[in-house]
Amino acid sequence: MTPYYDHAGITIYHGDCREILPSLAEVEMLLTDPVWPNCATILQGADRAGELFHEMWSWLNKPKRAAIQIGCDTDPRFLSCVTLPFFRVCWLELARPHYKGRLMYGSDVAYLYGEPPPSRPGNHVISGRFIDSDSSGKQADHPCPRKIGHVQWLISKWSAETDAILDPFMGSGTTLRAAKDIGRKAIGIEIEERYCEIAAKRMAQEVLPLSDVD
Numbered sequence: 001m002t003p004y005y006d007h008a009g010i011t012i013y014h015g016d017c018r019e020i021l022p023s024l025a026e027v028e029m030l031l032t033d034p035v036w037p038n039c040a041t042i043l044q045g046a047d048r049a050g051e052l053f054h055e056m057w058s059w060l061n062k063p064k065r066a067a068i069q070i071g072c073d074t075d076p077r078f079l080s081c082v083t084l085p086f087f088r089v090c091w092l093e094l095a096r097p098h099y100k101g102r103l104m105y106g107s108d109v110a111y112l113y114g115e116p117p118p119s120r121p122g123n124h125v126i127s128g129r130f131i132d133s134d135s136s137g138k139q140a141d142h143p144c145p146r147k148i149g150h151v152q153w154l155i156s157k158w159s160a161e162t163d164a165i166l167d168p169f170m171g172s173g174t175t176l177r178a179a180k181d182i183g184r185k186a187i188g189i190e191i192e193e194r195y196c197e198i199a200a201k202r203m204a205q206e207v208l209p210l211s212d213v214d
């Protein structure tokens with residue numbers, strides 16, 4: 001299978017993750033923001049998001065750990081197929097909350113599963129709250145991109161330095177960009193070619209590598 005992009009430890013595949021996952025080698029960590037049930041945004045797979053997530057999970061090659069990122073207004077019960085032990089929930093707070101009808105949207109959440117990464121200085125205790133300081137509202141060109149600061153923090157807290165990270169619902173490549181910034185290898189899969197193109201462009205932008213995020 002030919003990657004859409006492959007450079008410096010970052011690989012992007014264009015296609016359906018359920019078709020691509022069976023041919024991938026093992027990765028240590030899954031980090032994804034899947035299509036969610038009751039998704040009002042126009043995303044492929046939104047009509048049967050729960051089934052899509054279950055099918056994706058059934059093709060995974062036994063990661064050691066997983067971080068699954070969803071909105072604070074997403075019903076998490078579609079994650080019941082995750083077979084790794086549950087570790088904790090994390091609150092990924094926004095610098096600027098907003099309203100959705102009666103709901104104050106102040107954070108995304110992430111569910112951590114599996115084996116904690118080895119303890120290292122500054123990362124023995126896995127805390128559960130991070131506030132993104134970017135209040136600019138600047139977004140990648142995707143209907144629902146996650147905050148890069150949140151994803152960088154998740155990677156630093158929940159991966160080992162040697163882990164390769166997989167995002168089977170890559171979108172505009174926020175996970176891959178964050179992995180690259182922190183010095184982790186990563187693989188992304190995305191069904192829409194236009195988002196693969198955006199992600200590949202984001203990989204080409206050079207920034208100074210970050211160390212782990214506290």
Ligand SMILES: C[S@@+](CC[C@H](N)C(=O)[O-])C[C@H]1O[C@@H](n2cnc3c(N)ncnc32)[C@H](O)[C@@H]1O
Nearest residue numbers: 016017033044045145146169171172174190191
């Ligand atoms: C919630 S979005 C991820 C957004 C991403 N976190 C970002 O920051 O841009 C989920 C993505 O999964 C993609 N998708 C839907 N079905 C898919 C499938 N079967 N295989 C791979 N990608 C899929 C959608 O096109 C969408 O871009």
